[in-house]
Amino acid sequence: xxxxxxxxxxxxxxxxxxxxxxxxxxxxxxxxxxxxxxxxxxxxxxxxxxxxxxxxxxxxxxxxxxxxxxxxxxxxxxxxxxxxxxxxxxxxxxxxxxxxxxxxxxxxxxxxxxxxxxxxxxxx
Amino acid sequence: xxxxxxxxxxxxxxxxxxxxxxxxxxxxxxxxxxxxxxxxxxxxxxxxxxxxxxxxxxxxxxxxxxxxxxxxxxxxxxxxxxxxxxxxxxxxxxxxxxxxxxxxxxxxxxxxxxxxxxxxxxxxxxxxxxxxxxxxxxxxxxxxxxxxxxxxxxxxxxxxxxxxxxxxxxxxxxxxxxxxxxxxxxxxxxxxxxxxxxxxxxxxxxxxxxxxxxxxxxxxxxxxxxxxxxxxxxxxxxxxxxxxxxxxxxxxxxxxxxxxxxxxxxxxxxxxxxxxxxxxxxxxxxxxxxxxxxxxxxxxxxxx
Numbered sequence: 112x113x114x115x116x117x118x119x120x121x122x123x124x125x126x127x128x129x130x131x132x133x134x135x136x137x138x139x140x141x142x143x144x145x146x147x148x149x150x151x152x153x154x155x156x157x158x159x160x161x162x163x164x165x166x167x168x169x170x171x172x173x174x175x176x177x178x179x180x181x182x183x184x185x186x187x188x189x190x191x192x193x194x195x196x197x198x199x200x201x202x203x204x205x206x207x208x209x210x211x212x213x214x215x216x217x218x219x220x221x222x223x224x225x226x227x228x229x230x231x232x233x234x235x
Numbered sequence: 236x237x238x239x240x241x242x243x244x245x246x247x248x249x250x251x252x253x254x255x256x257x258x259x260x261x262x263x264x265x266x267x268x269x270x271x272x273x274x275x276x277x278x279x280x281x282x283x284x285x286x287x288x289x290x291x292x293x294x295x296x297x298x299x300x301x302x303x304x305x306x307x308x309x310x311x312x313x314x315x316x317x318x319x320x321x322x323x324x325x326x327x328x329x330x331x332x333x334x335x336x337x338x339x340x341x342x343x344x345x346x347x348x349x350x351x352x353x354x355x356x357x358x359x360x361x362x363x364x365x366x367x368x369x370x371x372x373x374x375x376x377x378x379x380x381x382x383x384x385x386x387x388x389x390x391x392x393x394x395x396x397x398x399x400x401x402x403x404x405x406x407x408x409x410x411x412x413x414x415x416x417x418x419x420x421x422x423x424x425x426x427x428x429x430x431x432x433x434x435x436x437x438x439x440x441x442x443x444x445x446x447x448x449x450x451x452x453x454x455x456x457x458x459x460x461x462x463x464x465x466x467x468x469x470x471x472x473x474x475x476x477x478x479x480x481x482x483x484x485x486x487x488x489x490x491x492x493x494x495x496x497x498x499x500x501x502x503x504x505x506x507x508x509x510x511x512x513x514x515x516x517x518x519x520x521x522x523x524x525x526x527x528x529x530x531x532x533x534x535x536x537x538x539x
Contacts, residue, residue, distance in 0.1 A: 121281045123382040123472065124274065141453040154288060155452030156461040180462065182288050184449070189284045193382065193465070 114148035115167050118188045120174055122195040128172060134165040135188055137181050144181070152184040159223060161198075161231040162190060173198040175231035177224055201232040237515045243508035247501055254497035260323070261490035264483045267378070268418065271480035274379075275415070278476060282469050289466050291449050292459050293431065305430045309406035312347045313370070313395055314339060314425075315388070317412040317474055318358030319482040320377045327413060327421070327485035328357040331478075334423040335411040342409070350395070350405060354388060354475070370395075380479055385472035392471075393464045396429055406430075408467070412474035413481035419488070421481035428470055431463075 118135055120128040135146045138160030146153065159177040166172060179192030206228045213221035316335040318328045335358075339349045350370040353359050359372045371391050376384040398404025408429040413421050451458050 119280065119284070121284055123278065123281050123469065125277045126280050139452050140457070144452065152449045153452060154291060154449040154458055156458055180285075180288055180458075180465070181452075182284070182291070182449070184291075189288075191281060191284050191288070191465075193386075193468075 116146070116148040116150075116183075116186045116188050118164055118190070120162070120164070120176075120190045120195055121192070123193050127174065127192075127195045128164070128197060131167040132164045132172075132188075133167055134163075135190075136163040137176070137190065138162075139181065146181075146183055146188055148186055150183055154182045155180065157181055157190070157192065159227050161227060161234055162195075163234070173231045173234045175201065175228045177227065196228065196231070198231045198234065201228050203229065203232050206232070237511065240508060240511045240515060243504055243511055247504045247508065250497050250500050250504065254494055254501065257490045257493040257497060261487055261494055264487035264490060267483040268480055268487060271379075271476060271483055272415070275473070275476045275480060278382075278469075278473060282473055285462075285466055285469050289431070289462055292451070292455060292462060306400070306406045309347055309400075311350065311400055311405045312342050312407040312409060313350045313352060313392055313405040314342070315352045315392060315408070315410045315471070316354065316358050317410070317478040318353065318355035318361075318377070319478070320356045320374055322357060323489060324482050324485040325489040327482055328355070328361075330423040331411060331413055332358060332361050334425055338409060338411060338425045342407075347407070352388075352392060354478075377475070377479060377482065380472070380475035382468075382472055385468050385475055388475070389464070389468040389471050393467055410471065410474055412478045415477045415480040415484065418484055421484055428467055429463075431466075 115131040115133060116135070118128070118130060118132045119126065133147065137144055137146070137155075138158045139155040140158050141155075144153075144155065157176055157179045159175075162174045162176045164172040164174070174195050174197050176190065176192040177194040179190065179195070182189050182191070206225050210222060210225035210229065213219075213225055314335060316331060318331050322328065335351070339351070342349050351362065351367070352370050353362060353372045354374070355377045356374045359369065359374060362369050373384070373388050392408055395403070395405045396408055400406055407427060409425055409427050411423065411425045413423045415421055
């Protein structure tokens with residue numbers, strides 16, 4: 112069995128997902144970063160983007176994360192986000208409407224958020 | 236029915252109605268306390284992880300950051316006071332306001348100018364009535380604060396602390412809120428949020444844990460830059476939630492004693508009403524007996 116790391120994806124007001132994983136890919140301000148078991152202790156700033164977690168059962172969990180941090184130590188990875196949604200929680204139609212509205216209003220931040228959500232939903 | 240009895244009956248009716256209302260408010264508050272407590276619990280993992288991260292950066296790197304270093308002689312301080320929008324919560328608001336006033340006094344004695352930020356209509360009303368200046372106020376969400384509300388409150392405070400003191404910024408940030416200790420105990424207390432006392436933060440983190448040497452991505456300064464506002468927001472969010480829970484607990488207690496009081500009042504009034512009814516009956520009987528004997532006396536007299 113491959114080595115595992117414990118992942119906790121935590122939003123400001125709830126714990127979104129936690130469990131064992133073999134690989135976590137997240138987007139930091141200086142680019143995508145992949146964390147595998149035994150990585151050196153790390154503390155990074157996340158950009159809004161999708162986070163991919165490969166669970167030890169072989170499944171994949173994708174979440175849209177907007178701003179936050181990733182910290183890794185002692186084989187424990189914490190993803191702290193102000194807002195985090197699992198891909199299956201995302202309402203694609205609503206997000207598409209949001210994307211259109213954001214485009215129409217020229218709201219770059221909202222557009223990016225909706226885009227990240229859609230990509231996370233599509234990736235799973 | 237006699238006038239006296241009617242008055243008692245009317246008062247009993249009105250007190251019964253009041254009792255029903257306070258009982259309902261008590262039960263609503265009780266269910267809200269549970270909900271608020273659940274929210275506090277749900278926000279704990281985030282706050283804990285964030286505290287760990289802040290401690291890690293603060294102790295693991297030698298970066299000097301405006302948010303962690305103390306100014307040599309601080310001249311301005313911001314105080315954030317959390318009150319509730321609605322009253323009927325016993326001494327909840329007045330305790331928080333009193334604590335804030337003591338803190339303000341202490342800061343002013345140290346020669347600092349104090350800017351007051353207030354959450355909740357009660358606190359705003361208190362300060363407006365005394366014509367004190369409020370730097371900024373926020374109302375309308377104290378019963379069920381969301382993270383977005385906490386962000387809204389934190390934004391001007393973070394902005395103020397990042398500004399130079401000469402340009403209207405502040406050196407220190409204090410918060411006054413009501414800690415939810417238990418269903419029966421809530422204490423108003425003040426805490427300094429910024430500059431951080433790292434030793435204090437470290438104490439909050441789990442004991443006996445050696446913090447690893449982190450690799451910072453992209454750099455320690457950038458991480459700290461991004462981390463500290465989030466830390467302030469999460470602390471304010473936690474304080475808002477605790478204040479909400481405390482407020483509901485205080486309301487529950489106040490309403491419980493109001494209900495008890497109403498029950499007692501109803502008891503006393505019914506006893507008085509019973510006595511009045513008895514007195515009325517007694518009087519009626521004595522009137523009838525008196526009338527009858529007067530009639531008997533009269534007829535006996537005419538016979539003679």
